[in-house]
Amino acid sequence: MSADHSPVHGHADPHHGEHGGSGHGTMRDYVIGFLLSALLTAIPFWLVMARPFPAGVTAALIVAFAVVQMVVHMVYFLHMNGKSEGGWTMTALVFTLILVVIMLTGSLWVMYHLNTNMMPMPHDMSQMP
Secondary structure (H helix, E strand, O other), X not given: OOHHHOOOOOOOOOOOOOHHHOOOOOHHHHHHHHHHHHHHHHHHXXXXXXXXXXXXXXXXXXXXXXXXXXHHHHHHHOOOOOOHHHHHHHHHHHHHHXXXXXXXXXXXXXXXXXXXXXXXXXXXXXXXX
């Protein structure tokens, strides 16, 4: 038998992939993750359709629900926690988040300064040549 299909460490082994505390999720975990994801999608949809709040508050709530939904996906579907792969998964996530924040902040800063430093347009377009 090859090393990949040995009876000790084959794919049928119930502990396959549980090195460092990161195993496959149970059906219960997947159902909880699915229900939370559906709820975290339905609430922002309702917020947009019913318009119970001003646009700024609705946008802030949608962003908050999106962040919570990302955490739900990471915990219930990607099985990320502090013990997975000796903590390297969480370290990679923190590094990625730092890079995304730097990139978004820099992009917004550049766009803001481009907008403020552009030549002003007249309000009445009929004066344009």
